[in-house]
Amino acid sequence: GGMTFNEGDYMSIDGTSGLVYAGKVETSPSEIIQVLISKTMKPEDSRTYQNFAKLMQWCDDCTKMKVRTNADSPKQTEAALAFGATGIGLCRTEHMFFEGDRIDFVREMILSTKKSDRVAAVSKLLPYQKGDFKGIFKALKGLPGTIRLLDPPLHEFLPQTKEQQLDLAQKIGMPVEVIMRRVAELHEFNPMLGHRGCRLGIAYPEITEMQARAIFEAAVEVSQEEGFAVVPEIMVPLVAFKKELDIQKAIIDKVAQQVFEEKGAKVDYLVGTMIEIPRAAVTADEIAETAQFFSFGTNDLTQTGLGMSRDDSGSFLPQYQELEIIKKNVFASIDQEGVGKLMKIAVELGRSTRPDIKLGICGEHGGDPASVKFCNTLGLTYVSCSPYRVPTARLAAAQAALEQA
Template identity: 50%
Template sequence: EFTVEEGKLWLLQTRVGKRTSLAEWVIAYDMVQEGLIDEATAVRDRLTAGKLDELFKPIIQAELKDAKEPVAKGLNASPGAAVGKAVFTADDAHEWAEKGEKVILVRRETNPDDYHGMVASQGILTSAGGTNSHAAVVARGEGIPAVCGAESIRIDRKAKKLSVKGTEVKEGDWLTIDGTDGTVYAEELETEPSVLEAAILGESEARRSKLWKAYERFMKVADKQRRLRVRANADTPEQSRNARERGAQGIGLCRTEHMFLGEERAAAVRQMILADNEADEQKAYDVLEPLQKQDFLGIFEAMDGLPVTVRLLDPPLHEFLPDHTELSVEVALAEARVVKLKKKELEEKKELLAKVDELREANPMLGLRGVRLGIFKPGLYAMQVRAIADAAAELKQKGKDPRPEIMIPLVVTAEELQQMREELEPVVERILRDAGVDLHVEFGTMIELPRAAVCAGEIAEHADFFSFGTNDLSQTAFGFSRDDIGGFLGLYEERKLLPANPFATIDEPGVGRLMDIAVNEGRAANGNLHLGICGEHGGDPESVVFCDRIGLDYVSCSPFRVPVARLASAQAVMGEATTSSR
């Protein structure tokens, strides 16, 4: 606001001009071109790292976004807009997609068995779960828009429909979701494609756009300025290549549990779980090992010359078996002869149910998983390490440069890590010796439990690296379930009981302090220790600034958030904006 008095201009009041992410980049580029600001000022002051990933996603057309009223709101689990027909099972999502239909997968929550349907969908909508639920993590990793924890939605899986606020959406009805702000619309809305995504994929017209020119120019400046390296969380060769195209400098977390999906693998995993003697268990490992090796060959090749941190199997075994309730009902119906099953089939299902009963835990998150699983079934981790070492040795023989790092998860005592290294390092040494190659393979752990953080000095004596698993570290520090926090998070934020969602931004006074203790004590005990973060916080700009401040060596995040982390890392070094407010 201004006035002119006696020929003199007076500025009465100013406000920060709100700009879209697109406008930020284009305006900054134009100002640099016109000589009004330099490149460093543009990167430090004019660009918002937290809004960058929006530029890589389709969005709902602006006029429709303003005019339409959402029927529900959940958590913005994975950014971008998606439009498709509602389906209520992963199998249906896969089948409809194969026929050319665009679908939105609607579930209460997802599990590893749903993966094939999730990656076939345009978007994912769940009525339960949080921003670090299975649905959210898979969606971000695959670049699929997702809204999770939309609790006002009632899903009738048998009838294949959902209801919310008097609106009913049946299978085949149109849905639109916006994973950037968590809104859900019971209709088909038009979207606008991403110019940056098209440019990354090599589309020539998109690469001639001003936005792409701005992106290339400013990201080069950011990469020169930053201290932190940026890796990606990637589980497949395709994800690894995608991450590298977006500027990733390695893989900070490769989750091997995703490699146990698929019919052949699932059958072998089930055989391993059900085996009641070492011979039967080994038969399962013999099936899984060559399949795992092929996975690692593809990932190491895609990341040639860059580090790849492979996390050995972490989830509890029951996650690879049928749901207890569903299996119990199936057996009960067969025994009551409501459903006809052959005698042999019924006996097999009863045997399976007995094993599911045996493996059930009151709190599986704190049960038989991670390093405890490796101790309980030593053949499992040995098989995985053989596959890793064998794949790396084969590529080394071909003149490639694989750089594997083996992560043992959920360690809480120094003795756990020490004993696992004593068991697993000879496996690596034997394979490398037989292959006649010289290859450096590191062993480390994920710091994801409070005890591990405060005892980091002891653990560091047996580790080459630490990687902070801030998803689980936040859960165990707060006593919050990341899958259920959506039910009260809004109220907590409204009443200022939490400054922010601790699963989106690192809680510096609590979780951050645990990390700082681990960094200082770990490095004091082991001067060669390198440290990173592989929780989803690695792609959150505020958390990246904190990671830079406490001296981590790298952050790791979803491939699609790598550019965000690159920009945020640069701004962490460059400091606060001085000529404008981001």
């Protein structure tokens, strides 16, 4: 409209319609969030909540595909369950390592040159991880929870500036020169394809052992304390070769038996993998011999499948959309003609080996309506998304079921 805006001026955007308004537009918090998350209902909110509850009930009556959540804490889990999630589809354990002082134990583990020193450092993390998992299992109240083992590159945990390195050297009693040398050794030019995922557990099996012990001890104790079944689903990330999963599953199974003997009780559990590398998709029949479930990590499957970095592609994707090379942002909505075909191949091959294999998606695409509908056509068991996108995913799953009927 010919108006000029300067830095500091207010503009308001309606995220639903796309309309832009000059100045501040008065807003109010969602009545649904107030009721479900804050657990308070004003008289004027009652009708809105009743309408929402009725719509969600209609969705549940016709949907085929479940909706889970991506959650890393009891608070996130409780919020998602309030919105109708049926469990956790992705719990990212690396997020837990940045809380409080535990990051120093992680750094001590990474900087250790001897296995005995790494084991000692890892053992300091065990009670923290166990406490995290107990909180999540209690919040789930018997619903399924998929826990992904440690995934990011090791260098992300280390201090990068000289000041941070000096501070760490004083904390753990290690010469700063050793820390600087180790940081340089672990630096990766493309960490997306680096020393991460199952590669960490293969290089440092003590990490997998610690995480598995924390999961199983938490699961047994919560099942005994709360009286409901806890069935952890342990997910090994970034698998490209069946042998990688075989090695990790052997460690998980060994630790499970140790914990069950020590506790005098056992829980059922599943071991599966993320399908996020094209080789895993096209050899899914082999991987399914070991994996009891697949979860599509569509963020990385898109990156590895298209050769595009999600962090760097913003410089050219808008032009790609303008030129209609792509119709939508491929990191927001699944590239059904390319990445989608990899998913379809993996589904068909996985089921050819294990007909009852559980199939899900845990990338952020799981909250995109178009992607949810595509996943329904593949016959996935569930989609998983961030807590506040759960209602949208439930609606999309129901619409997909009706369209396919």
